Amino acid sequence: MFEPKIMSFICKWCTYAGADLAGTSRMEYVHNPINVRVMCSSRIDPQHIFYAFKHGADGVFIGGCHPGDCHYVEGNYKTLRRVFLVKKMMRDMGIDPARLRLEWISAAEGSKFVEVMNEFTEQIKNLGPLNFREMASIDEGVSHE
């Protein structure tokens, strides 16, 4: 049974707190996504996203604050623009842009976090494994950073 690997980048102020809320409320969801906490979703660089795909992620998730609510004023707008560009690049590379998901989840939306995680994981399951290294014919021996 294919179990997708989901790399999740979530912002400390909103989505991380939302994920915590899901925990405090004992909501259950799929085990696939593992979170890295950043101060703001705008910390996420296209580099980080592609690195994740390269190293085995079948899907990448970014969680930030709702527009207008960013703790750092407009970081989430920057993230939005970057994700838009990255999806274009993914398309050009032959990676289904649906494998990158950007979602606004506030600290109060524990249930939304659960819903999105379940939905996204299911979606990636249906898309199948990415096999990036095969696709990109990367030689396992060469190290990149």
Added chain:
Amino acid sequence: MSGNGPKKKIGVFVCHCGINIAGVVDVEKVAKELSKYDGVDFSVDYVYMCSEPGQKLIEETIKERKLDSVIVAACSPTLHERTFQNVMTRAGLNPYQVEIANIREQDSWVHPDRHEATVKAARIVKSMIEKVRRNQNLEPLAVDITRRALVIGGGISGIQAALDIADHGYEVLLVEKEASIGGHMVQLSETFPTLDCSQCILTPKMVEASRHPKIKILTYHEIESISGFVGNFKVKIKKRPRFVDPDVCTLCGECEKVCPQVVADEFNMGLSFRKAIYMPFPQAIPGTYTLDIESCLGLLPIRCGKCREVCEPNAINYDDQEEIFEEEVGAVVVATGYDLYGLDNLGEFGGEKYEDVINGLEFERILSASGPTGGQVRRPSDGKVPKNIVFVQCCGSRDPENHNPYCSKICCMYTAKHAMLYKHRVPDGNATVFYIDVRTGGKNFDEFFQRTIEEEHVLYVRGKVSKIFKEGDKLIVWGVDTLTGRKVEMEADMVVLAMSMVPSENAEELLKKLKISTDANGFLSEAHPKLRPVESLNAGFFLAGCAHGPKDIPETVAQASAAAAKVGDLFAQEKLYHEPTVVSAEEELCAGCGICVPVCPYGARTLNRERGVVEVNEILCEGCGACAAACPSGAAQQRNQTDEQIFSMVKAILKG
């Protein structure tokens, strides 16, 4: 060892949290697995890490095994990160050498399957090990604070803020552009809902401010620029030449008598005249005459000179010059107030054409006992007492298509007040108010409004006015009564328009200079609309009064006091401490492209064109990392969350 790189000795402590974690995650197994991980010197599981013995365990292990960094795998960092940072400090290590792996809220509490939860827990801990491996020792940044405040604007909000800050014991510079403090409140006749005489309640505060040993009032002064950062501002202030020495002027008024130049009196909204040398109003503070150079016949060369001739105390000095000087302050309260939307914006109401179509402040001057009509309600055109008066609410407000989208908040109340006062003075007169809604949310406001209808019998017509024009001697008002669905055509002797409140026109230029954030309507933006209403996102700037948005006097005073309290918070600290997890700019890697500069919402980064590199003001950096993501060369890296760290965390999570 405090260095970077994989040579650190890391200790791992996996918490059971009773059965919260251990009931799902095989904590023993996790600890064992991690003991074999690269860099891990010691790995153990324990029942309650946050307990006294738990903390002691960490402390002792650090000392015994000479650990460099620690991972605590437990509940969310939001709960106990501080706790464990304190443990590090007690053990003699830098608090940034501990990281918390969240294996409870984001693992054991949400994944029922033991195997899955355990595998995930191990990966989460490994990702945090990769992060802490590269964590640098960081110290919070400390800056000194100049415990002196600048208040821009001498209206009720500025005066209140200045008084409160000064009462705290700090020095305050109160800068006001006009010749006297008092703002618009001093122009009002009576204030709602008490009908207190406005000047009677304001002037004692004005006097208090002028006598306060900690307040320095600078009227006829303007702010040129503010540079620096919170706690350390440098302000350039321009003193406009007054040509009269306030300390010498005795207010005898002889100069005014002989001045030949007559201009419209702004204090009376153009309803009367003043001389070029004038006092704005009798209770002006400072109590002095001022020579308005714009309306004076001229001093270079001296075209008249009469005022100086008759000045016995020799207070008049034609050689007075403009001066620019610098002051240092630690906090700025922006209290620049409001103006009313120009009558020329609503041509269909004929405000500019017809003298008897006026705005609220003009009507206040007519009502005022110290105004041009001595408090009698008279038409500006011919001085007759108007028997039919129409009030129109929402002029330019609540109109997103053509004018201002917002509600100006005070108009419903002051229109009711105007109608009531009119009826008091012209009992046989008829007052009609055209309204969309009547908003009377404040304390005792609705009761006041109900009196206007029940006791004063003012007619309220629900509908907008489309046109006002003159036919002969009378004004014709075209409106609609939406409750009956009929058009209304009404005759009036006078019309008072409740014009929209807009941010002070003088302030527009100033706010741009200060780079303080304003909203789409030009009002100051608060840091958080619900929880931080008196602070700006620009650190060190505080907001008070109508500069922030339309509000009435009770709210203005409350906000001004709140802003003063925040200034007090700032000044009460010994030093300003700032989170050091900021984004640096590695000069060797920086190409000076400048992309990161506009990305920063706090203006923390500047491009030094001479050196061709970016410089960071770490005090202003809030550590969001947006610039780090934007930097093409990797010169901008966030301390303890570098790209390298993120990559290694991702790898640990995906490869396991």
Added chain:
Amino acid sequence: MKVHYYPGCTLKEKAVNLEETTVKAMKILGVDLKEPEGWTCCGAEFPLSEEKISGLAAPARILRQVESEGGDKVTTTCAFCYNVLKRTNYALLNDPLKHKRINAFLKDDIKIDHETKDKSTGFDPYHGDVSVVHLLEFLRDEVGFSKIKAKIKRDLSGLKVAAYYGCRLLRPYSEVLMDKPDDPSIFEEFVESLGAQVVDFPFRQECCGSYISVSEPDVAAEASYRILRSAILGGADIMVLSCPLCYYNLDRRQGLIKDKFLEFSGFPVLYFTQLLAWALGEKISTLGFNDHYFNPRTVLEKVVKSEVAQ
């Protein structure tokens, strides 16, 4: 100076006095008017209905013709034509569906296109770029009100004029953009450039009744009466306007107005070009005043004494 000029059909039939005085006045001011070849009726009201886009074809074709004759601007005096042409441009510029459909029609309309264009060059769509200016705008911006002032031959300083805009010249503001709808001034500036005085005239933008004059003449009569009364109360000697339909309601219908509103005894209403032509020296007998219900001649001759100014 040359400019394309679209008279519209009414000016050639019912509003001949507007047309002739326009031509005369422009000649004196040194402006050469060129009518686009083969022009048709602009459609008046109907092109602007939302249901039938095809109504825009006629005005679009007129503008297209101007463009193909090398013109980038067309001027007109009829307020209705002005409104329609201006809004046609706006529709083509802002609504992609209308742009597509109308150009499809223009493409099929081979009669005019192929007379001026080579078949081999293909079809050039019309995008809505021909600038439509009312004669008042043209006089202000291209000729210049000061130039007109310099050529005035009669002393009109004693003449009080009510400048009537009606609705078509100003509304809808976002599409027509001639002047501020709540407080316009272009017509008043024009009157002042002739040397005459302007009166405060609050009903200057109220509707005269327009087409309802056909089905409900009483309604139109009342609407027009209120406008005339406002001009009279303002102290005006005459009213000037720019629309044949307004002229019909405000002058030709004065018989009906008199019947309904007994205190009304008639009032001179003229096209602004009649006043312009006269001010520039044309003889009063050539201005088409005999066509009016209320002949303005007596009032004009009474108020303005001298035949030729200093």
